[in-house]
Amino acid sequence: MRGLIWVIGLAALAVALAVVGRYNEGFVLIQWPPYRIQLTANLFILLLVVGFLVVHWTLRLVARALAMPSAVVAFRARRKSRAAQRAFERALTLLFEGRYGQAVRQAESAYAAGHAPALTALIGLRASHGLRDEARAATWHARALEHDAETRSARLLTEAEGAVQGRDFERAAGCIAQLQASGARHVAALRIGLSAAIGRRSWHEALRIIRLLEKHGGLSVEQAGPMKARAHRGAIAERRGDASALLAYFRAQPAIERDDARFVHAIAEALHAAGDNRNAERLLEAHLDSSWDEELMALYGRIPDGDLPVRIGRAEKWLKQRPQDSGALLALGRLCGYAGLWGKAESYLEAALSLAPSAGAHRELGRLLDRLGRSDEANAHYRAACDEERQNAAR
Numbered sequence: 001m002r003g004l005i006w007v008i009g010l011a012a013l014a015v016a017l018a019v020v021g022r023y024n025e026g027f028v029l030i031q032w033p034p035y036r037i038q039l040t041a042n043l044f045i046l047l048l049v050v051g052f053l054v055v056h057w058t059l060r061l062v063a064r065a066l067a068m069p070s071a072v073v074a075f076r077a078r079r080k081s082r083a084a085q086r087a088f089e090r091a092l093t094l095l096f097e098g099r100y101g102q103a104v105r106q107a108e109s110a111y112a113a114g115h116a117p118a119l120t121a122l123i124g125l126r127a128s129h130g131l132r133d134e135a136r137a138a139t140w141h142a143r144a145l146e147h148d149a150e151t152r153s154a155r156l157l158t159e160a161e162g163a164v165q166g167r168d169f170e171r172a173a174g175c176i177a178q179l180q181a182s183g184a185r186h187v188a189a190l191r192i193g194l195s196a197a198i199g200r201r202s203w204h205e206a207l208r209i210i211r212l213l214e215k216h217g218g219l220s221v222e223q224a225g226p227m228k229a230r231a232h233r234g235a236i237a238e239r240r241g242d243a244s245a246l247l248a249y250f251r252a253q254p255a256i257e258r259d260d261a262r263f264v265h266a267i268a269e270a271l272h273a274a275g276d277n278r279n280a281e282r283l284l285e286a287h288l289d290s291s292w293d294e295e296l297m298a299l300y301g302r303i304p305d306g307d308l309p310v311r312i313g314r315a316e317k318w319l320k321q322r323p324q325d326s327g328a329l330l331a332l333g334r335l336c337g338y339a340g341l342w343g344k345a346e347s348y349l350e351a352a353l354s355l356a357p358s359a360g361a362h363r364e365l366g367r368l369l370d371r372l373g374r375s376d377e378a379n380a381h382y383r384a385a386c387d388e389e390r391q392n393a394a395r
Contacts, residue, residue, distance in 0.1 A: 084113030091123050100130035111143065118147035122158055129162030137162060153179060160192045169199030187218040194227075203235040211254075229262040236270045243276035250283070261293040268299055277303050281311065288318060294327040301331025308339040326356035330364065337368055359388035 026041035039047075091106035107124035111117055121144040128137035144155045160175035176193040190213050197206040210231065214224040232253075239245040250258065250267045257263055264287045271280035284300045287293065300315070312335050319328045333348035349365040352358070366381035 080113055081115065084110050084115035087113070088115050088120055088123075091120065091127075095123055095127050095130075098130070100127040103127040104131070104136060107140075118144070118150045121147060122151060122154055125155070126158050126162070129158070129165055132166065134166075153182065157189060157192065160189075160196070164192055164195045164199065167199065169196045172196035173200060173202075187213065187216060190216075190218060198231070201234060203231045203238070206231040207235075225260070225262075228257060229260070229266070232257075232263050233266050236266050240270055241274050243271055243274040243279065246270050246274065246276075247279060259287070259291070261287065261291065261296055265293075265295055265299060268296070272299070272303055277305050281306050285314060292318070292322065294325070297325075297327050297331050301334040304338045308335060311335055312339060312341075324355060326352045326358070326361070329355065330358070330361050333361070333368075334364060337364070342368065342372060357384070357388060359385040359392070362388060 028039045028041055028044040030037040030039070087106045088110040091103045091110055094100075094103035094106060104124055104127045107120050107127065111120045111124065121140055124140035125137060125144055128140050141155075141159065144151065144158075148155060156175045156179045160172045160179070163169070163172035163175065172192065173196040176189055176196060179189050180193075190209050194206060194209040194213065197203075197209060207228065210219065210224055210227050213219040214221065219227070235249060236246065239249055246267060250263075253263070264283055268280040268283045271277070271283070281300070281303060284296050284303075288296055288300065297315075297318070300311075312332065315328065315332050315335060319325070319332060322328055329348050329352035333345045333352060336342075336345035336348060345368055346365070349361055349368065352361045353365065362381045362385035366378040366385065369375075369378035369381065
């Protein structure tokens with residue numbers, strides 16, 4: 001439709017020009033002695049227009065011919081730039097896909113073409129870390145340093161991540177320290193710093209970072225709990241055998257962590273191993289009075305000394321709240337055995353077995369019956385304990 005409108009418009013214009021030209025009786029006289037040329041005005045106008053168009057298109061053709069070399073250079077540069085951009089995008093995609101070898105090759109192409117050299121160097125560095133190729137990583141690290149003014153934080157974070165992957169935790173910690181010195185305390189840096197602290201067995205630093213991550217949403221409560229427990233176990237292991245250091249460490253922790261059953265268990269177990277059973281009992285009793293935990297109760301039952309009648313009375317009070325708890329019954333059986341209350345010990349252990357047969361209860365009852373000289377019954381319980389352990393292993 002548009003073409004038809006143009007044809008009709010041009011036809012109308014031609015008709016209009018023809019009509020106007022018919023009534024134009026003027027002429028143009030060109031005198032160049034000894035020549036004299038006379039043209040009608042219409043022909044002169046037509047020749048003038050045609051001449052203008054010829055000159056115009058000739059000049060444009062010459063200009064384009066002269067510009068051809070630079071146009072070819074610009075075309076090649078654009079094509080090279082597009083190829084470099086495609087290589088960069090492909091390298092980034094391959095990095096996210098975990099195809100590090102191909103990512104390095106694409107990054108080489110993009111870097112050689114000069115496309116986003118700072119970011120390309122980081123892609124190459126991270127991919128080299130993924131390949132565990134130290135020589136390539138060193139090359140890309142040197143390239144990244146050339147553009148450190150643009151991407152210093154990203155370079156330090158990438159270097160720290162690669163150091164953690166290579167288990168060079170000291171180097172990773174150094175990179176994170178430099179990053180934090182510049183004011184960068186974001187979640188990604190804290191996570192890598194946590195890995196470095198755990199790798200270095202710097203448990204105090206690990207706990208500090210875990211608390212920061214939990215505070216800023218980098219770790220949920222469910223994720224932070226086991227991590228704190230691991231860090232506390234590491235710190236407790238460093239103080240094992242020193243009861244005063246263990247108690248000082250326990251008291252130095254936030255109240256919310258001192259109420260965690262895993263932490264209380266680890267501290268009480270270490271105090272028991274260090275020979276400070278009294279403080280171990282106090283910690284376990286304080287927690288069990290406010291919050292029940294089977295593992296803490298089991299540990300409480302394994303501590304053989306202290307004021308046993310008082311301890312048995314406290315445990316019986318807990319049992320009244322949970323009369324069907326086999327763990328509490330087993331712990332009470334052990335405590336009564338330590339106190340020489342053989343009849344009560346036997347009844348508690350048999351009650352524990354009636355609720356939930358376990359290797360521990362069978363073995364404890366076997367030991368008790370051995371003391372009482374009932375060897376045949378004791379051997380039967382020892383065999384039952386072995387059977388329970390085999391069944392548990394099969395599961």
